[in-house]
Amino acid sequence: MATTSTLPSIYNSIPVTVPPHISLTTTELLAFPAFKAWISRLTASLRAENNPDGYTLRSLEITNLVRFSSSKIGFVMLNAVVRDAEDKLSLPGAVLLRGPSVAILPLLHPTNTPRDNLYAILTLQPRLPGATTSMAEIPAGMLDDHGSFAGAAAKEIEEEVGITISEDKLINLSELALEGSPLLDSSSGTKESVGLADAPPVGSEAGEARKLDGLFSSAGLLDEMLTYHAFVHELPEEELSQWKGKLTGLRDKGERITLKIVKFEDLWKATRDTKALCAWGLWKGLSQEGRLPY
CATH class of the missing domain: 3.90.79.10 (Nucleoside Triphosphate Pyrophosphohydrolase)
Known part of the structure; x- marks a missing residue:
């Protein structure tokens, strides 16, 4: 059964769902530098003064995980649900996090x-x-x-x-x-x-x-x-x-x-x-x- 937890309030308490076949805690996710950098930049970019279209991050779902070792995360694949203020438009949400x-x-x-x-x-x-x-x-x-x-x-x-x-x-x-x-x-x-x-x-x-x-290599998928x-x-x-x-x-x-x-x-x-x-x-x-x- 999938588990759902909530990110800290500084990230607007966004719910994060992890499917049963992936072993990942919220603590581990927040300790992964690539995720922490991405979610903090995204949260800042979605503030009203930076976001004229009113997009909001509604939820996150972890879809895949690659570990370099038992204690080190290498890559995280997730789906971000981001919709506009009128709840009519959803942005493509597939994101592969690997860091700089x-x-x-x-x-x-x-x-x-x-x-x-x-x-x-x-x-x-x-x-x-x-x-x-x-x-x-x-x-x-x-x-x-x-x-x-x-x-x-x-x-x-x-x-x-x-x-x-x-x-x-x-x-x-x-x-x-x-x-x-x-x-x-x-x-x-x-x-x-x-x-x-x-x-x-x-x-x-x-x-x-x-x-x-830095310069983004493929901003439609990669961080x-x-x-x-x-x-x-x-x-x-x-x-x-x-x-x-x-x-x-x-x-x-x-x-x-x-x-x-x-x-x-x-x-x-x-x-x-x-x-x-x-x-x-x-x-x-x-x-x-x-x-x-x-």
Whole structure:
């Protein structure tokens, strides 16, 4: 038999139903960082001043759960019942919660060559959801216990590319792109800015600044917000060929990664990975505006 509990009053005491085949308590759900971040942002965004259409969250139903271990939740799938003020319109409510991630654009620059003579590093690895054993993409990973986006990015670079770098060498492309963006300007009155950018998550300290400098990968289903970083690794031109076909990855985690090197200018047509295309576009746009610290 399904069990129904109620979220704390700061989340408007929304009822949450868990089917009998899923073992999940309200305490566990609220301790899952991805859920807590999502429900607090959604609650803030549905406040009257951020919600001109009068949408309200009526209830939540947990539909699936994946655990990374007995004590660690990996993914939560739920259905959110959200209806308008007149109770005539219901929004699509399927939500997959996995939390924030980092994506890294690794670039190689042969020394003593023009600054725009850049090569991108792509990783070739199996991706079962994409039904392939060799997806060409830029390194990416979930943010877990590294403490910061930059720290997680640096760790992903080391694991997947084999380069150990300091965090201060990383260029936060998504943060630079959003600086001064109308998406973060509530006075513009644009739909994009309503609620999301300006409403501090419910439960945060008064006046606490919360920057959302990531980009959503698929906002129609996923909560995942990707923060894009880049770095440039200088190397002698004669060493460039050594990177082609190099094997990396953590074998104990089932990773078997081969590196592929492509000219940066050709990256947009060398992969099906939207993360790579997004990073490429951010770099190009920032470069055109002279805002890259490189």
